[in-house]
Amino acid sequence: MKRHSVEGRLLFGTGINGIGGGLWFTIWALYLTRVIGLPAGRLGLSLAVAGVVGIALSLPGGAIADRFGARRVALTINLVRAVACLAFLAVDGLVALTLVAAVFNGAQVVGSGVGNALITGLFDDERRMRMLARSRAAVHAGNTVGAGIGAAVLAVDQRWAYAAAIVFNAVTFVVNAGLLAGVPETPTRRRLSRWAGLRGPAIRDRRYLLAMAPITALTACWAVQSTGIPLWVVSSTSAPPVVAAGTVIVSSVLIAGLQSAVSARVLTIRQGAVAATLAGVVLAVSCLVFLPAAGKGAGWAAVIVLGGGLLHVVGELLFVSGQWAVSVGLMREEFRGEYLGVSAAMTGVVQEFAPGVVVGLVGGLGGVGWVAMAGFFVACAVPILPLAARAASGVGDAAGVAGAGGAGAGDGGGVGAGAVS
The missing domain is CATH 1.20.1250.20 (MFS general substrate transporter like domains)
Structure with missing residues (x-):
């Protein structure tokens, strides 16, 4: 064919x-x-x-x-x-x-x-x-x-x-x-x-697991988009609730239009690690950008939230591209299903618990919660490059073209979860 x-x-x-x-x-x-x-x-x-x-x-x-x-x-x-x-x-x-x-x-x-x-x-x-x-x-x-x-x-x-x-x-x-x-x-x-x-090579590949752990933790950005931003808009700002929906729409449109262009520039394990590191920093900055919205009028609050949302999209684009490049670049081709199954399971764990954590931080602590989220994303970013380099040395190709994986099985949405990752 x-x-x-x-x-x-x-x-x-x-x-x-x-x-x-x-x-x-x-x-x-x-x-x-x-x-x-x-x-x-x-x-x-x-x-x-x-x-x-x-x-x-x-x-x-x-x-x-x-x-x-x-x-x-x-x-x-x-x-x-x-x-x-x-x-x-x-x-x-x-x-x-x-x-x-x-x-x-x-x-x-x-x-x-x-x-x-x-x-x-x-x-x-x-x-x-x-x-x-x-x-x-x-x-x-x-x-x-x-x-x-x-x-x-x-x-x-x-x-x-x-x-x-x-x-x-x-x-x-x-x-x-x-x-x-x-x-x-x-x-x-x-x-x-x-x-x-369950006792195969992927689950026993410690270098792969260590390299993917901080990158996968950045999946929490999806909970920020679906839960944190709407909660912040409704509970702590004077911006109209429709602004939260607007950030979701803008995110979907920009990802649909820009993911291919961003991913085309992230092809190697090292490039993926750099992209994921930058993603952590950008996501942290986006969390801090939301803070001033709490003390502004409706118009300025809406502008600030949308600005933070745009930065969040940039971080998400970099994160996804980096995750693809590193996870697939480090996998063993003959066990690709197992390796990418491990990656999916790790992502699922974060998706399972991140919304509750985000609600507790943003809803319970307000501005302090956003600062804590920013610290979390920075903490994820710091070890990515050294861990990815160490794992790449184990497969003997730190600069080899990695490629990427995606949702080829299709996605019709899950109950209580985002329709897309």
């Missing part, structure tokens, strides 16, 4: 899933509370269980992708998520929600690592970076469209409208599965590694 045909299938499927993800992310909370009638205060435990399931399955999922092929596993994950998505129509209590969300969100986290393995198996060198950057851009573009559809569903606010939206999201997974069926399979191994990856 021609390369442009493969790229077209992957990008179209990712974009379609992005629309479904943006739609679901917009409506899920009101659907579960207003339509199903579940108590909002008790949703947290169900969603936490779902997140833990995904984290636990990421490494075995990657090992299975190495053994049977990432395309085959990614296709299966899309079909599983389609069924789980439809199952939300039958949820009638917290137990049912926990089970359905565990499958739906769990498959999302596993699919992130498997999607990385799919792309890195089909493309090599700088083509990985170009393809995965374009994939992320497609997801964000789709999210923006899906959020607009979700807004219309919320305006109607009827059970049938929510049900139609859920069916539409399920269809996006089926469409993506159909597109993946026409994509070549990735190279496979003759057998699973020890304990389906």
Whole structure:
């Protein structure tokens, strides 16, 4: 199959899933509370269980992708998520929600690592970076469209409208599965590694784990975007709440338009480490920029928040590019599913706990909380370069072209999580 045909299938499927993800992310909370009638205060435990399931399955999922092929596993994950998505129509209590969300969100986290393995198996060198950057851009573009559809569903606010939206999201997974069926399979191994990856080379690669830990911790920036900024705007500034939504829209548009350009300049392990280090510094500065908004009038507060939001986008663009370059550059090709499964699991851990930490800091401590977040991002940035250099020396190629991984399995959003990473 021609390369442009493969790229077209992957990008179209990712974009379609992005629309479904943006739609679901917009409506899920009101659907579960207003339509199903579940108590909002008790949703947290169900969603936490779902997140833990995904984290636990990421490494075995990657090992299975190495053994049977990432395309085959990614296709299966899309079909599983389609069924789980439809199952939300039958949820009638917290137990049912926990089970359905565990499958739906769990498959999302596993699919992130498997999607990385799919792309890195089909493309090599700088083509990985170009393809995965374009994939992320497609997801964000789709999210923006899906959020607009979700807004219309919320305006109607009827059970049938929510049900139609859920069916539409399920269809996006089926469409993506159909597109993946026409994509070549990735190279496979003759057998699973020890304990389906739980005792495989990736989880025992200490240099890889140490190098990725501070970079992955920067994933907390997504919680700042989805939780910290809206909370700060509403609770501590005189800016209108719509400003928080504006930062999300601006972020999606800029990521869709700029991720490819930024990633094209971050191809080696060292370049990735430098980009991630700069990301930590820029994210720290963005946190401090939000502080003066608390003492200004509505107009200036809005300008300050939007300015901080723009800096945050710059940090996120650098962080994602750096994470891709380092994680894929350090992995062993024959175990790419396991290595990228480890990366997905580490990212899942941060996504699981970061929102609560951000709420506690920004909501509980106000300005002091923003200073603490800035300190956290700087602390993440400091060890990245030496740890990445040490890990690169272990694979004998600190300057080799790394490429990147991405969400090739598609993303239709997770319950209680951002629709895209």
